[in-house]
């Protein structure tokens with residue numbers, strides 16, 4: 001968006017100058033922005049219907065002053081839209097262009113389109129249009145599709161049919177969702193949902209800006225800082241790497257187990273795995289499906305629900321988010337399963353492997369999420385009684401299942417966990433350049449398309 005704004009101002013030169021920043025943009029962001037601009041030109045070659053569209057600099061705002069008795073006691077509502085705003089020279093047409101990484105399959109959220117259509121039809125400044133259009137375009141491929149095209153009256157009718165209820169549900173929302181957005185939240189210090197864990201990571205902030213961090217970030221950063229940075233920027237990943245058959249099978253298997261464990265019945269899994277076990281949305285070959293079913297049958301022997309009393313003791317795919325106020329980092333963890341064993345929380349990680357033999361590396365080194373789990377457990381960050389608190393690693397192999405149990409209170413385990421987590425965080429916390437680290441990992445890097453240091457280069 002900033003690059004398109006700069007282009008509208010006629011700014012030339014390097015992207016940093018055009019964007020009005022003195023900081024050098026990260027290589028990946030430069031590559032991606034250049035690609036996005038080219039895709040925009042491809043999606044909108046020039047004036048498709050001769051309406052001489054030009055960009056509106058002023059935001060479009062729809063204002064509404066409710067009468068007395070407004071359920072949310074607001075004095076005024078303002079609704080605005082984000083995207084490229086264009087208007088025809090004669091003012092009769094307004095067009096909103098919405099950037100997306102890829103065009104989503106299926107219908108867009110109806111309430112969203114209806115609310116945006118209302119802003120186009122009724123919002124100021126400028127004269128009311130006679131026609132409004134909302135178009136979504138793909139930054140990755142340059143394709144576009146029209147989400148709405150009609151008169152202001154049709155836009156208002158669409159809003160009455162679906163937009164009003166969608167906005168009301170947003171205003172009624174009371175849910176807290178701690179996560180990476182906590183980084184920017186001005187209410188962090190008083191938020192009742194974000195729990196503090198000072199000193200969890202074992203490093204000080206040294207006045208660095210607040211950031212979020214997960215073990216996955218730490219591992220990716222250790223392999224290549226540029227790769228982690230580009231992932232954090234949500235640059236589109238290479239499908240061939242992201243949806244590699246082994247990773248896809250692992251994700252499908254986790255989704256299947258989460259569904260079984262989260263059914264609320266607390267019934268342990270059995271060896272009866274249906275032939276159609278693959279959850280919707282996962283695409284597995286016949287061989288991977290068969291291997292997955294075999295691995296799932298081995299899970300029955302070590303299913304943790306054998307130890308729980310009812311559904312309230314089980315949290316599949318839970319998100320554990322803590323604010324390490326000493327490091328000023330929002331720590332995000334996603335255990336495969338948390339379950340309660342006689343009042344103590346147990347952290348279960350499940351891995352799958354098509355190999356029969358395990359690596360010789362110590363477990364906490366091999367899976368640093370176990371190190372973070374150890375620290376959260378031993379410090380009491382998960383709550384519950386300490387008596388039976390433990391970490392479990394379940395490894396499903398074609399020839400059986402292994403269950404490793406880690407005692408977080410063993411002094412040497414805790415010391416190893418502290419060292420592993422500290423080492424993962426330390427360098428990253430001080431870094432704001434995120435240099436590329438080309439090497440063997442490039443061949444399997446999902447960000448390689450946006451990396452000028454990548455070798456060898458891969459296609460999408």
Ligand code: SF4
Nearest residue numbers: 224438442445451454
């Ligand atoms: S292609 Fe290689 S150097 Fe570039 S981000 Fe990926 S791993 Fe790092």
